[in-house]
Amino acid sequence: MHVPSLSQYVRQSRLTAVLVLTLSFAAPLLVAQKPLQTLLVGVDQRKTESLNGDWHYLVEQPPFRELYDNAGQIRDSGYARNTHPNISSGPHNSEYDFATAPTLKVPGDWNTQEPTLFRFEGVVWYQRDFVYTPKAGTRSFLHIGAANYRSVAWVNGTRVCEHEGGFTPFDCEITSAAHAGTNAVVIAVDSTRHQDDIPSVSYDWFNYGGITRDVSLVTVPEHFIDDYDVHLKHDATFSAKDAHTLTGYVHVQDAPAGTKVHLNIPEAGVNTIVSTDSQGRADFSVDAKSLTLWSPESPRLYRVELSAGQDALTDRIGFRDIRVDGTKILLNGKPVFLQGINMHAEAPVRGGRANTDEDVNNIFSMLHDLNANFVRLCHYPHDERMERRADRDGIMIWSEIPLWQRISFDKEPVYSKAEAMLHEMIRRDRNKASVIFWSVSNETPRNPARTEFLTRLANEARKTDPTRLITSALIGPKVDKPQILQDDPLMAALDVVGQNEYIGWYEGQAEEADEKTWTFTANKPIIFSEFGAEAKFGNHGTAKDRWTEEQEANVYEHQFNMLRKIPAVRGLTPWVLMDFRSTTRNIPRLQDGYNRKGLFSEKMEKKKAFYVVQKAYKEHSVGKPE
Structure with a gap:
């Protein structure tokens, strides 16, 4: 099976719809989706900088004029600019100030943290500062484990990503938006329900809004492993005694053809080098030694080491067959x-x-x-x-x-x-x-x-x-x-x-x-x-x-x-x-x-x-x- 490069395939983390104003609040207009940013795999296995903790927040009631303009488009002005009111002179901001605003814990839903927001469904703006040290030959991403339901993120006033969906991660590249020293990130999260959302307007669980999973800063080399799949070969039939072939792929983002990828599974006797194709994908099929299959009775996990150029990560993976x-x-x-x-x-x-x-x-x-x-x-x-x-x-x-x-x-x-x-x-x-x-x-x-x-x-x-x-x-x-x-x-x-x-x-x-x-x-x-x-x-x-x-x-x-x-x-x-x-x-x-x-x-x-x-x-x- 061919798995396309990231730019072709899983730049799926984005806001799907252009938004229009109806009934005095923003609702999605169904339009074709467009790719906006990377989606990294195995972030929890990398060395990252946590951005969890206290974030300033501001609540916006319908019609959400700070997030959407009169045509329903996302605004890059207003709260997204993170300006501060000038009490003596100067231009007027939109009468807001994150610096003196209260805080919410991230990760966490806003409903159970602030009593006045328990049943609130709408837009909450999050802001925090972070210190960034650019490194030559690297790229940096803001990784958000999940935010419900629509999210838009800005760094230093530059929009870095959008995402629709409340339960999957997304990654926002900040390499060009961030600078050395103190930076500001603003994330608007809109939990408003609409008919053509997934889920739709009615469901039998609580609509927890907010940045509900971990947020971290991920720095990787210019050419980096963004996706990989290491699994037991899935043949038409299965034989336990023949279950020793591991297959899959490693994808290296923006890597030139011929980039070497090293796969090492020491406990399974696997140590091989494969090369990427023109799409940055390196397929492999290797025989493992004395492979113990994963099961409830024996949940065996193997240390899987991947490296390509300056990038490397290690995962713990089990191998089993289900059919x-x-x-x-x-x-x-x-x-x-x-x-x-x-x-x-x-x-x-x-x-x-x-x-x-x-x-x-x-x-x-x-x-x-x-x-x-x-x-x-x-x-x-x-x-x-x-x-x-x-x-x-x-x-x-x-x-x-x-x-x-x-x-x-x-x-x-x-x-x-x-x-x-x-x-x-x-x-x-x-x-x-x-x-x-x-x-x-x-x-x-x-x-x-x-x-x-x-x-x-x-x-x-x-x-x-x-x-x-x-x-x-x-x-x-x-x-x-x-x-x-x-x-x-x-x-x-x-x-x-x-x-x-x-x-x-x-x-x-x-x-x-x-x-x-x-x-x-x-x-x-x-x-x-x-x-x-x-x-x-x-x-x-x-x-x-x-x-x-x-x-x-x-x-x-x-x-x-x-x-x-x-x-x-x-x-x-x-x-x-x-x-x-x-x-x-x-x-x-x-x-x-x-x-x-x-x-x-x-x-x-x-x-x-x-x-x-x-x-x-x-x-x-x-x-x-x-």
Whole structure:
């Protein structure tokens, strides 16, 4: 498979739409996307200068005149200039001052840091100074792990990048904009929802705004490694005894043809030199010695050293094979059953976006306590710390982009956005052994436009990364009869079928699940990707009393009775690991702004349903690999 150079391929990190003013606020006009900047891989493996910490901020209410002009274009004047009011004489600025403004922590959402911004959706401007020392023969980038949803960045008044999408990283080159000494960076983040955004205007999680992941300054040589892929060769068939060939590529940005690239994996006996082609890409295929494959039981990671010219970086990568055989999921040639759980990127205990080592430690303590070997990171790419920890701990991952329900599937520019987000997700995490599924959507309406859109996207994912399985979580059909037939045409585009259903909560009574039979027209592995019920921790009653821990546990007992009888089931991801905030959950004293379907409360308190799932996973009593 040919992977184009960065300038052709993954300069996807950008603001997709020109903006127009309607209804007194800025909304995106769908236009073709244009490349604006680099997207670096493996930044967390490089030596960088952290720009985390206190950033000054200013809040802008609609119509956001400091960010957008009357034609809807981004303004490079106003707040972006970072001037200061002159109290004696001189020109008038726009009546603002970052220097005396309050601060927010970065990374972090603004909603949980400042009470007056808890439900704010709009534009917040961030500013901080940083000291920069230019070095001859180098280039420097501002790396932003994620900011929700539209972002524009300036350094010393020069616009350096734009990005659309709240959950993937982007990089802004500042080489020509920065100077020796103290520099100022300004980032405007707009979390306003629009119909043709991804996700769209309505979704069942909290719209945390802000710079929600790490920010750092990255300095690299003029010719630098911006992308790489090192994986076990994915042949048509798999044999464990023959699993010793590693293949992939290293891309060196702006490198002349013939640039030497050194690949060294000492523990696998790999030490080779390859050369870049005219696009800066160096392909390789090498035999490794005594390769131990990555698995939940043995999450082996290898030190992978890459160098080209003056640039070098080191990553930790595991090697494994994932594929399907009929209704079986095969990991390294052996059938595996995925004992999983859903989870949002919600920080346990403290709340807000999960983005710290402590958050990840808390999350993985819950996963291990549950006896899980699999987690669905819904409904968007999570912080890269999650995949790194999963690599080390042997937890398999389902990763997806935020195509959820009310998407404009009939609009080609929306497809372009989805494809850009897909590329950004795959590019960041394709070297993570823990990631076994790319998911293209969740709970989308069944119609021809949607099926054509998602089929194209599934094929794009498969072309971009043929070493992983493609899935999607389906919703429907109705489950009001004993026999349930799933014949959604989207299944033809998937390797693994995800099925969401809520018998006992949104439809019917828990006990009715015992009598249900399921038929899937696709002969493929099935993962029941969502099921469960809502209960507030500490609320008790009978198994028939809604919102009680007893009723939630009862739903799981009967769900497991049903799922044991479905031959093609190869995995489970109950909804959901932990209660999480959602603006659509407004029953006082029961929800209080939280989706309460967690096995844990938001404070990591275990509900009765937790013990039902924990026991089933410990005993492997629901579902078989074969």
